[in-house]
Amino acid sequence: MATRGATASGFDTSGRFAARAEANTWTCPFCSLLCDDLALDANDPALAATTCPRASTALAGLKLGDRAAVGAHIQGRPASLDAAITHAARLLASSRQPLFGGLATDVNGARALVKLAGQCGAICDHANGEPLALATRVLHDQGSWMVTLGEVAARAELVVCVGSDPAARHPRFWQRIDIARPGSPLRKVRFVGLKDDAALAQQRLRAVTTSAGDPADAASGDASEAGNAATATAEAGAAITSATAAAVASGHAAELDVQALASGADVFDTLQALALALRPRPPASLDPAWLTLAAELRASPYVCFVWEAGVLPRHGELAAAAVQSIVATLNQTTRAGSVALAGGDGAATAQQVHTWLTGLPLRTRLASEPGGRIEHDPIEHGANRLLTDRGCDALLWVSSITALAPPAAAAGLPTVVLGPPALAPADGANAPEVFIPVASPGLHHVGHLFRSDGIIAMPMQAPLNSTLPDVAEIARRIGAALTPAGGSA
Ligand code: SF4
Structure with a gap:
């Protein structure tokens, strides 16, 4: 795997836009990240679960070998x-x-x-259609501050994942924003209101930043082991719990600080608390953990919120709208944006x-x-x-x-x-x-698919006859x- 080749695109003689790809380049079509750093063997069109469990399952489900006729x-x-x-x-x-x-x-x-x-x-x-309609409603109602994956890779110093671990359903998310490369600006990751297991989310992230691990291994790994990797702490007297893991990357230039806050809590409530903490005069009753996160957000040169419309609870547009409001607030003093993982x-x-x-x-x-x-x-x-x-x-x-x-x-x-x-x-x-x-x-055929950021149309290749x-x-x-x-x- 992991050979990258050039891809050219253009209009063919019938006026249809078509992609032409060089050998050994493959863009995976199986989720909205459209990873373009993989290769597929035409003689054995399978992918190891350790490379990406979602793509591996999708390829197996197509039964390419035995149903072709x-x-x-x-x-x-x-x-x-x-x-x-x-x-x-x-x-x-x-x-x-x-x-x-x-x-x-x-x-x-x-x-x-x-x-x-x-x-x-x-x-x-x-x-x-349901998550798509949710994201569209938010866009209609108040607009969205969306950024591309490339922008996140190049600039984000702090990533806040709202309501879900992106790698749970988009297994190569952290690779797509290239966090293990030397020179990556990413220093902090915060999981807020996770429905997924917080320790597993941290383990998946650690697996990307260390040479020893792989996201698929982490996904199937033992949560208690993840708990050992993290240092779990509880905020005294607060409903909010947090777990902190310091993942030192083998290739990453600096220590990556990972925390999970308010796991299991209602995602809209957590975003409301964060919005209150960002006010000039936050309520005195607010849990200090939110004030700390608000201070981190304000101090960061570039913040990116990541959310998935497909896993937000009923009336998830309220949570999605709250994310956009927080991003708008931050953009008054620093730079912030969001990535919505949808569109697969x-x-x-x-x-x-x-x-x-x-x-x-x-x-x-x-x-x-x-x-x-x-x-x-x-x-x-x-x-x-x-x-x-x-x-x-x-x-x-x-x-x-x-x-x-x-x-x-x-x-x-x-x-x-x-x-x-x-x-x-x-x-x-x-x-x-x-x-x-x-x-x-x-x-089987070339073409184009739009990535989750909705801006980039990725050329697709045809490695199989x-x-x-x-x-x-x-x-x-x-x-x-x-x-x-x-x-x-
Ligand atoms: S993360 Fe998504 S696009 Fe990338 S290899 Fe896995 S299924 Fe394919």
Whole structure:
């Protein structure tokens, strides 16, 4: 692993933006970090869990070796690709309100799906639509101070992780901000209101900064061992507990000071306490630990808050808004920003493409007739709600990055699945109406995916051979075959 090569991008002769990659470069598509410092062996497309447990599991789930020859299916029976496309087009044409869900695809696939959605008046929502909508609501309501991973790597002296350990679901987060390199400006990490185990979070972080450890080992390690590595202390008389670990990095230029505060506490309450501590005259009753953290934040030349919309509790937008308020306060006297870890499985890509093509984010009903009404509703047009309330009568489910099946709430709904061969129906009873196998971006075809920071579109490579069509091609062919209900497709 860990060979980095150059990647070039440009418009091909059909006007599509395409990536061309040199050998030995691979950008992992399996979470929103899109690590581009790895390599995948075409003869043995697997990744060790010690490199990244999430990517390792996703690759295994695609069953790349044994399902490659799977073809299209109609009602669970093998069918030609042409017949499956015609059947899918008829199903969408006869639907009064189709839903396009999943939406795990690259930029070209997302563009073609938005066009198809416009042809049949569909509502689009991503499989991770809930956290995406949460982050969008905060952006609408008060704006967000977002920074790129490169900015964090280059400037952050203090990182505050709110509500979760980023490495629990994004295993190479600390590597992505390059904390082990000599010259890294990072000196302090604070975990605030962790729901994950605080000692494990510290152990994962230590594993990155020391040559002995690995995040995957740490993730599966013994928490009590982590507790030994840390020096646990309790703030006398306070509901807040903290644990302090000093991790001396083998390659890191200086000692890294790691603390966890208020683990297990309500994340919004912890952020409220921190906001109060940052006031010119904080309440006298406030726990001193918050005053100490507030002083650290003010004294730091660059602070970055890291949060994950997907693990915030119900009404998590209140916590996300509190983070942005704290960042705004700090920016009056020092520099601060935030990184929202969301947008995996092509969610950030789907959101960006939908917004630039329609002027509105996902959860918008597109109009199939010229001059028709386009309607955005971040709550009523959520995929789970539509499926549960039967607010839609057909589903086009797209999952070309991981083998993610349609949600259980879609059972019984006429469904077209565009997915990897691993999603092919095993039996007729639970089969979707139509299944069409598609290639995966970043494995079988080149393309682009947007990273969690929503700014960087990463070129994806195609280390593996495949004769399967990509999502963009299938969406275009369904669109070409689409005729109004009653017509011949
Ligand atoms: S952290 Fe995410 S992008 Fe990086 S290797 Fe793991 S799954 Fe892939």
